[in-house]
Amino acid sequence: MDTNQLQAFDMITRQRSFSKAARALDISQPTISMRLQALEQAVGGALFVRGGSRLELTELGRSFLPYARQALAALADGIEIAQQTKQGARGIVSIATLPALTTDFVASAIARFYSDHPRVDLNIHTNHSDQILEMLYDGRVKLGLLNWPLFSRFGLTPILRFREPLIAVAHPSHPLAQERSITSQRMVSEGRPYWRLKWGPDANLWHARLITAGQTVTSIPVHSAHDLVLRGLGVVLLARPLVTADLAAGRLVELAVKDLPSFARESVLVCLSREESRLSTATRTFIAILREEGREFVHPTGSSRT
Template sequence: MNIDEIQAFVAIADLGDFTQAGRRLHRSQPAISRRLSLLEDELGAPMFERIRGRARLTEAGRAFLPHAEAALAALKDGREAVHGLKTGMRGAISLALVGTLADTHIVTALRRFARRSKDVRLELRTASSAEVTDLVRRGEVTLGLRYFTSDRPELVSLAAGGEAMLVVAAPGHRLAGRRVRHARMLEGERWIGFPPVPEERDSSGHVLARQLIHAGLDAADVTLIDSLTAQKRLAQAGFGLALVPESSVRDELRRGALVALDVPAMRTTIPITTIHRRTGYLSPAAKALLALLTRG
């Protein structure tokens, strides 16, 4: 078993397609197939099955995947550890963050780090909270910034602040500009929100359900939409109310495409956390950035 075979396996598992895996690794599809065949011969079990043109992990493949990802991440750590000995506060740091966090205090921290560490290149990627977790877990990025704490035991979650949630509605909503002192004024309103993430103890979907119960609106009609962009567009169209991070609707509020409703019973703040792999290597520069992001 060698690194090329493991890389091919992980790429196929991630993309679900041999040809796309070949493009990622700059190899032909036959070369990817040969590498997987060698791996399967050594392990004595098929890693994938073809279902409607997609490569799906077999039970053996699912069992092997976390070990393969850990092996690739460990090799990356080794390279970075050696590089860190030579460069110190130089080189690159890879950071994945939820896109809406680019309009919060996090940007101020990143700007401060860039001024202090001119020899460090900050490589940024945006993704959803779940995707940020997967990128860090697989070792594709060193640090991650997401909403809520990750329950993954192989990851360390550190507090990096919080963000207020706003109730938003279409312009001209009957309660716009008024203080909604009594939650019963919202009875009969439809809500739009994320479905709760089943494998996590807390998520945006959990927050909406919890706040509605807190406000005595647990019988409210909730439409579950797994897209923040779609939620905002539906709210703009008057389809319902949405409870969203303040940074995610700043532009819409400025343009008047949405209005914020003043609903004290629905006020809440969600945590922002920085995550990294528990056994992963952190360069001096990565440690400095982590300290800046998580200091109170």
């Protein structure tokens, strides 16, 4: 049994004529008759009553017709979905990322992709670095968004690298916000408190040199620090994209720290090297959107292989 046989059966039923059905399918009448005969052999009996002025279905034909049409409809749907998947209009995009990296231009890319491709399943998972790598190696996700540099790069291909500058911010009512210029030491000692975030080895070493015995410095997650400074409590270094809207609206101000090193939050989008050439069209489209939304922060030496 094949699709041509089901199509022949369906068209003969609709046209009530072998000759009309053959013309509709652009095949010869002997061909459509052969296809029907083969189908009847497969189902085990005649599908039409032979003879008479009208072509009628047998009881077997009437019982089989709904299933034949369901099969044809399912096949048509499958072909349509396959074509849309090839074009990137359907499919699955699966990403695992660190929670702190889901904001800013990444969130904008997700929103834009969802708006442009509402029929694509977009699965965003958040986890720790080790678990993200495990999900990549196990094939549970196709993309991973991690901190850079990667300490484990076995079998991974960097697709996009981002570098987001860190700036010191506080609420407009904070005493340090009134200063025209301050030192890093004052920012830490007079932050009340200074929220210490883990921004990588260089920033960690810098913090260690600044913090003196007896100073109160609290380490908390990025989102918590952001929320606390918005409430008027403390000073923190945050990635500029995270606070762009807050600065524009006057909810936060950038502190003029004259000796602040040029630290940055660095991240990288990766895939398995063996999967790079097999990424789906939808996945490649998401990568292109992410690149465009984060174009201001794409690392000059970052690679793009989409």
